[in-house]
Amino acid sequence: MVDSTVRTRVLIVGAGPVGMAAAIELGHRGIPCLLIERNDRVGYAPRAKTTNVRTREHFRRWGIADALKAASPLGVDYPSNVVFCTRLSGQELTRFENALYCAPGRNPFYSEHSQWIPQYTVEEVMRSHIQSLPNVEMRFNTQLQKISQDEQGVQAEAVDLPSGKAYVIHADYLIGADGARSLVREAIGAKLEGTYGLARHYNIVFRAPGLAQAHKLGPAIMYWQVNGDAPSLIGPMDRGDKWFFMPTSVKEDYKLDLADAPALIRQATGIDLPYEILSSDEWVASRFLSNSYRDRRVFLAGDACHLHPPFGGYGMNMGVADGVDLGWKLAAVLKGWGGRQLLDSYEQERRPVHALVLDEAVANHSVLSHQLWTDGLDANDATGAALRKDVGARIQTSKMREFNTLGVMLGYHYEHSPVIVPDGSPEPGHDFVNYIPSSRPGHLAPHAWMHDGSSLYDHFGQYFTLLASKNAPSEAIDEAQRQAKALGVSLKVIQPQEAGIAELYPMLLTLIRPDQHIAWRGNAWPSATQGLMQQVSGCR
Incomplete structure (x- = not known):
């Protein structure tokens, strides 16, 4: 009822x-x-x-x-390093500093x-x-x-x-x-x-006072533990000495008993501390x-x-x-x-x-801790040192695409969208590491810092924004505003004077969507009969 x-x-x-x-x-x-x-x-x-x-x-x-910055439990200045090691108490293999671009400070991109x-x-x-x-x-x-x-x-x-x-x-x-x-x-x-069951995993959340001070690897957001006993990921998660732990080699028929989890963490880390298990959940990568x-x-x-x-x-x-x-x-x-x-x-x-x-x-999932292990990796001799150097080099090559991924974060584009107006320029290749800003239609609008300290993005409107160069003819801007008004589309016009912005936006006129992606660019605003505003607003 x-x-x-x-x-x-x-x-x-x-x-x-x-x-x-x-x-x-x-x-x-x-x-x-x-x-x-x-x-x-x-x-x-x-x-x-x-x-x-x-x-x-x-x-x-x-x-x-x-x-969001103020809510950060570890503080925004906490180093976003990713360390690969044999175990927390063991040998370092390699590291990625400022992984995932968490370091504060201004970046032009x-x-x-x-x-x-x-x-x-x-x-x-x-x-x-x-x-x-x-x-x-x-x-x-x-x-x-x-x-x-x-x-x-x-x-x-x-x-x-x-x-x-x-x-x-x-x-x-x-x-x-x-x-x-x-x-x-x-x-x-x-x-x-698609594909179900690429691998089984457990996420274990636990409290361990003193764990951060019990190893010599320095602060990091993740430690990849590469060993033959309990290959895993571990890292700090929240205030109150709260950590996460994820074994990476879980057999198909294995069932984790929470009572056994502290012993598993001790085995993985080599550090004997009281481990209070807070929660555990099983998940399947697909x-x-x-x-x-x-x-x-x-x-x-x-x-x-x-x-x-x-x-x-x-x-x-x-x-x-x-x-x-x-x-x-x-x-x-x-x-x-x-x-x-x-x-x-x-x-x-x-x-x-x-x-x-x-x-x-x-x-990224195809290369996990257990796949990096080789016998003798943790040996304290010349052979072990040589193995660690070799595995560290392999990690740098294979895991760069996981931790240095600005090309994926910012480089995607809406190439064949019906509400994007192409300009005939060649489609760029995909690069997961290197992000190359482009004002080509479909791409994310290139970012820039203004001379007053603000971001260019701060000046975009809530709906469409027309970024006009200082040399753009006023009649073209007027026509754009007239057409937008006729359709009931909110259009904000900005004309930045910074020279660097002109290099990022080489056309006289660039139309930017509410999501900060480029809808159109050109050196002359098309006539109303060509229906530019109708196309980008999905009306034709």
């Missing part, structure tokens, strides 16, 4: 980072939305620990990057550095911000039951778990951000396709893409439509980008200036990026 009905513009199922990213994008644009979540989101599992530069740039747009921070803390910052948005409501302990849709909208039945009361939610659109076991995906008949991201008014985002091993720190960050992409596009349609093709472009833009990142994650 239905007890009540609720009306909203967008229903979001799943209040993790993906669903909250979509809600923030919508909320900032004045679109009412409702998030429902079957859990209370109080968690201790490590999940994601890297909020990368691109995600933090979205946090900057939302005005909460500093709040991005406006915000990455941050090593537990996902549940990221969620707390996002949740706090959502509570300040009057158009966004969150309901926890709420279970989706079923959905239906027609030409007018979506109807979802949900149950408040504590009370057992059922109600119907009417929405214009629905976003399924409800994870790997997505009920929304099942409801629209989409299927995950590579999956959904065969469809959408059924009419219902969309999938995050783990609901793509799954991959968590090596490289891509999962949560890629899901946040999904939420951003869907959020601004749905807002455009609901405000009346976005067209059908704008919504069609979501899967067309995001799916190739997902496929690229899945390949990267699987490649």
